[in-house]
Amino acid sequence: MFDGTFWDELYRSRSAVWSGNPNIHLVNEVSDLTPGSALDVGCGEGADAIWLAERGWRVTAADISSVALERARAVVVSVDVARRIDWLHTDLVAGAPPSASYDLVSAQFMHLPRAPRELLFRRLAASVKPQGTLLIVGHHPSDLQTTVPRPPKPELFYTAADVAALLEPNNWDIIVEVSRERSTTDPAGRIVTIHDAVLRARRR
Numbered sequence: 001m002f003d004g005t006f007w008d009e010l011y012r013s014r015s016a017v018w019s020g021n022p023n024i025h026l027v028n029e030v031s032d033l034t035p036g037s038a039l040d041v042g043c044g045e046g047a048d049a050i051w052l053a054e055r056g057w058r059v060t061a062a063d064i065s066s067v068a069l070e071r072a073r074a075v076v077v078s079v080d081v082a083r084r085i086d087w088l089h090t091d092l093v094a095g096a097p098p099s100a101s102y103d104l105v106s107a108q109f110m111h112l113p114r115a116p117r118e119l120l121f122r123r124l125a126a127s128v129k130p131q132g133t134l135l136i137v138g139h140h141p142s143d144l145q146t147t148v149p150r151p152p153k154p155e156l157f158y159t160a161a162d163v164a165a166l167l168e169p170n171n172w173d174i175i176v177e178v179s180r181e182r183s184t185t186d187p188a189g190r191i192v193t194i195h196d197a198v199l200r201a202r203r204r
């Protein structure tokens with residue numbers, strides 16, 4: 001359903017698909033962490049990876065879309081920041097990231113059908129180092145009751161509790177498990193309140 005061709009076509013359809021700013025929940029949850037190695041899952045046009053690298057993180061920025069990655073690589077950054085980012089063209093559902101390898105694994109708005117999503121999130125959890133952080137953010141299912149455009153497929157959406165349920169309780173401390181309100185504008189120009197599922201967990 002959402003393979004590399006789908007995403008390449010979406011990125012080709014517009015000169016910029018996302019805002020170019022880092023995701024607000026990444027900024028809120030990660031600003032207090034000591035920089036180390038990070039995996040940005042589905043990095044898109046690269047704003048989160050660049051923000052992390054500007055703060056000293058060494059980032060593997062992975063995406064299934066070569067169009068998105070070309071765009072991300074083309075963003076002008078300092079030599080130091082560029083050196084800290086590896087742009088990686090890969091399908092993270094087809095192949096798992098290396099286990100226990102990252103101090104931070106961040107997945108922002110990865111929406112897949114339930115089975116591949118749960119497989120991916122379990123693999124992402126396995127790729128976090130001991131004492132490292134897993135941050136998963138997604139559109140909450142309640143957004144389907146609003147006027148913001150969302151694919152009319154409930155199975156693509158999840159709560160923070162859905163994500164927490166995938167983690168082995170003996171191995172993780174749940175730091176944040178919430179539905180966070182955010183204001184946005186719908187296609188008719190109305191201000192709408194939507195919700196993001198935010199799960200932040202620390203591996204023991």
Ligand SMILES: C[S@@+](CC[C@H](N)C(=O)[O-])C[C@H]1O[C@@H](n2cnc3c(N)ncnc32)[C@H](O)[C@@H]1O
Nearest residue numbers: 007018042043044063064065091092093108109
């Ligand atoms: C909704 S976008 C979010 C982009 C970015 N994280 C952000 O918040 O701006 C989802 C991204 O995940 C990528 N993606 C989807 N399936 C993927 C997969 N199986 N492996 C790697 N990346 C994938 C898409 O190409 C797209 O860039």
